[in-house]
Amino acid sequence: MNIVKRELKANLKSVIIWGVAIAFLVTVWMIEYESFAGNPAIDELIAAIPQEMLAVLGMQDFTLSSLNGFIGSISLYLYLLLGIQAILLGSSLIAKEERDRTAEYLFTLPISRRRVIVGKTIAAIINLGLLNLVTLLAMILSTLSYDKGEDFYRFIGLTFVALFIIQMIFLSIGMLISSISKNHKKSGNISVSILMITFLISSLINTVDRLSFLKYIIPFKYFETSYLLNEMSLNPIYLVLSILIIVVGIGGTLTLYPKRDLALS
């Protein structure tokens, strides 16, 4: 418990900054929607853009004049932004003790490394949850004045569950990378590179059909809004894959990190 508390306190500032930034962004996006709302001209405009172009932006399947369609078109960017936050949090969660050279203090206390990681992971999940709720709240508040379809709240709910799963996936990948790599400077870079590469591949898949088999390893493809909108549920295959990645990531960290030499000065 003491570890959870300390971690939450240590990360409070960063959560607030991320929360404010994301809430601001969501609000701006939803104000932008005002000019799209119920305006068929925007759909005609979009229809005029080549399909390939839209595919790269991940916008090919949406009616931007409807609220659900608009939110669908921005959700990929929410996945990306909160994914970055999550993977950075995950990799620094473990690596920062070695980076700040506090490992020699923390890990000579009478607590096992595994329990330290469990505490840190709990704190990180709370951290992700808070950020998710702030984003959700910003979304709900900034759409209050718009006409909403009857399935709006179900759709929003699903989107944010999907968002949380994506956050968890990247958290656990970040943790695993930094628990394997003894070079704490590198693990942050590797983590962000992995995230950016998966994001680029996810736009490539939209345009190049032959690459579509890659979608199973690209978390950004797991909960595409077109599926959410049509089925009003999360795709069970990807749900299982997600859980698998999270279990491997966190489980791997819990097994590997306690066994390796700490990088001390």
Place this chain on the structure above:
Amino acid sequence: MNVIEIKNLTKYYGGSLGINDVNLEVKEGEIFGFIGPNGAGKSTTIRLLLGLIYPTSGEAKLFGKDAIEFGPEVRKDIGYLPSEIFYYDKMKVIDLLNYSASFYDKDCTKRIKEISNIMELDLNRRIDDLSYGNKKKVGIVQGLLHEPKLIILDEPTGGLDPLMQQKFFNLLKEENERGATIFFSSHILSEVQELCNRVAIIKEGSIVEVEDIQTLRENNYKKIAVVGDDLSKETFELDGVTELIQEEDELTFFYKGDINLITKALSSIDAKDITIEEPTLEEIFMHYYE
């Protein structure tokens, strides 16, 4: 009972040697010195004891229990002061100490106050505002606040002024009288000389000698200096004489052996002045380092 028991402990970092086949036993209540130059393997040994790194082969036991398998359990009774102190910069000293205390199953508030008073540590400052010496004081309080049965110190005096160092040593002596065992690593021999009962000397990853500090100092070497005209080196070229140096009218050397032989040699010369002293540990250990 042995508080520390190290058997054939070996550690390689990748291909480079940390320590090789180290064997050590430290008894309950001892103040044990661990001496060697920088890079000899002192910190490696200590980090292996604390489970920060894992041995390539061999084992270490603390309080009779395996240092790795029972790591968290044995660390309840260990206080550790690393050579360089790093804490969470943004925390206040008192918060850091309370956080440390929260890992032990006892109330440490009284001891925190006592030791900080002795060490003149301001508890309300932030860690990153502290000087090197003040951080060291935080380290001392943090290492001792739970009244550990084993205190492990890695080059503990760096950054402390002589007055503080004396206070710290007195604190350690008190802890020792209370029953705590102390494992003290250093490359500064005079500090070890002041505190320790026994010492181990480590060089290039291997233990070269484990000795009682009394035996080392009393029964072995004498440091002798003779001043006089017409001194000749040949007079003192005897068995047991080392480091024989002549400088103008002064001869200095170390002697180990039958004291009568050397007094006979001394009486045969026309001397103006003679001093015979105990060599410092530094001087005794010189030949281990060479």
